[in-house]
Amino acid sequence: MANLEVKNLAKSYDGKNNVLKDISFSVKNGDFVSILGPSGCGKTTTLRIIAGLIDKTSGEINIDGTDISTVPVYKRNFGMVFQSYALFPHMTVFNNVAFGLKMRELSKNEIKDRVDAMLELTGLTDFANQFPDNLSGGQQQRVSLARALVINPQLLLMDEPLSNLDAKLRLKMREEIRNLQQKMKMTVLFVTHDQQECFAISDKVLVMKEGRIEQYDTPQNIFHHPRTKYVAQFIGYENFINIDKKLDDHKSVSAGIQFDTADTDQDAVAMTIRPENIKVAEEGDDNLISGMIISREYLGQSFQYTVQTVLGNLKFEEVRRAMRDLNEQVTLSLPKEHLHLLSE
Ligand SMILES: Nc1ncnc2c1ncn2[C@@H]1O[C@H](COP(=O)(O)OP(=O)(O)OP(=O)(O)O)[C@@H](O)[C@H]1O
Numbered sequence: 420m421a422n423l424e425v426k427n428l429a430k431s432y433d434g435k436n437n438v439l440k441d442i443s444f445s446v447k448n449g450d451f452v453s454i455l456g457p458s459g460c461g462k463t464t465t466l467r468i469i470a471g472l473i474d475k476t477s478g479e480i481n482i483d484g485t486d487i488s489t490v491p492v493y494k495r496n497f498g499m500v501f502q503s504y505a506l507f508p509h510m511t512v513f514n515n516v517a518f519g520l521k522m523r524e525l526s527k528n529e530i531k532d533r534v535d536a537m538l539e540l541t542g543l544t545d546f547a548n549q550f551p552d553n554l555s556g557g558q559q560q561r562v563s564l565a566r567a568l569v570i571n572p573q574l575l576l577m578d579e580p581l582s583n584l585d586a587k588l589r590l591k592m593r594e595e596i597r598n599l600q601q602k603m604k605m606t607v608l609f610v611t612h613d614q615q616e617c618f619a620i621s622d623k624v625l626v627m628k629e630g631r632i633e634q635y636d637t638p639q640n641i642f643h644h645p646r647t648k649y650v651a652q653f654i655g656y657e658n659f660i661n662i663d664k665k666l667d668d669h670k671s672v673s674a675g676i677q678f679d680t681a682d683t684d685q686d687a688v689a690m691t692i693r694p695e696n697i698k699v700a701e702e703g704d705d706n707l708i709s710g711m712i713i714s715r716e717y718l719g720q721s722f723q724y725t726v727q728t729v730l731g732n733l734k735f736e737e738v739r740r741a742m743r744d745l746n747e748q749v750t751l752s753l754p755k756e757h758l759h760l761l762s763e
Pocket residue numbers: 432433438456457458459460461462463464465612
């Protein structure tokens with residue numbers, strides 16, 4: 420396994436527009452890192468450059484401190500799993516998994532031992548002599564995973580490997596991938612545009628926007644402390660309050676009202692808070708804002724209301740209480756420990 424370091428990576432397909440702009444990040448040996456971002460932001464391009472399948476325009480890719488730019492694909496000991504399983508249809512499961520070992524000219528016995536062990540690990544022993552066409556989507560994806568892992572890759576690169584599976588199988592497979600990764604102490608780079616999926620299995624998440632890194636952090640930090648409005652929106656925050664003026668690190672003014680935050684960010688342009696963290700104010704609460712309920716929704720465990728205020732519409736959630744009326748006037752409190760500052 421290996422440490423990966425990407426430095427100032429840029430890529431232009433047409434010599435004019437850079438689809439990757441100065442990407443730098445590193446992945447520690449044994450870490451599971453997901454690249455998260457909307458369609459077209461450059462996730463696949465980043466992965467394919469690291470894999471050696473396409474050329475970079477500038478920058479460096481280092482493995483354990485050594486630049487691998489000039490190492491050809493077949494000499495990079497990387498495992499790759501794609502969205503389409505890319506299995507060889509005319510080969511049995513055993514031969515599909517054995518492929519990379521045969522290319523490396525290992526002895527027949529060693530190939531058999533390693534393939535058998537990998538089939539066992541991925542739960543495919545009973546399918547060794549089947550052809551891919553006879554397998555379910557999840558089984559085919561396991562074959563492609565086994566084929567990538569059997570070479571003991573220094574780095575495992577996965578590009579939306581679960582997107583062709585139904586929701587239930589997707590959940591199961593992501594657990595299996597995480598378990599295998601931990602068992603084998605593998606360094607993994609995993610591309611997805613599914614926020615929940617990447618939070619569930621990653622040590623760190625790299626959020627991309629238009630060819631740049633927006634935030635690179637642990638899932639917990641990204642969830643609780645999104646750095647920018649873009650990241651916050653992408654991971655499901657809906658309440659955004661523009662800041663008109665900053666008084667000091669902890670005090671911001673919006674629509675003439677002063678708000679206190681626990682966060683500090685002198686360059687903040689907006690604040691955000693999750694609906695479940697807003698509450699109807701009681702005596703002694705701070706960060707108050709009044710408004711009128713303009714819509715309501717039953718969520719099963721709770722009700723969600725949209726409240727029209729001078730700050731714009733705010734959504735808040737309330738549990739264990741009868742449904743409030745439309746047009747009811749409410750005063751809300753935005754607790755400062757949940758009110759996060761966002762940069763541009
Ligand atoms: N072979 C290519 N030639 C020219 N432009 C390309 C090529 N491949 C990708 N692009 C462009 O580069 C940008 C990034 O594409 P990329 O495939 O890396 O995005 P992505 O984040 O993987 O998107 P998705 O989630 O849809 O897979 C896009 O604007 C895309 O149109």
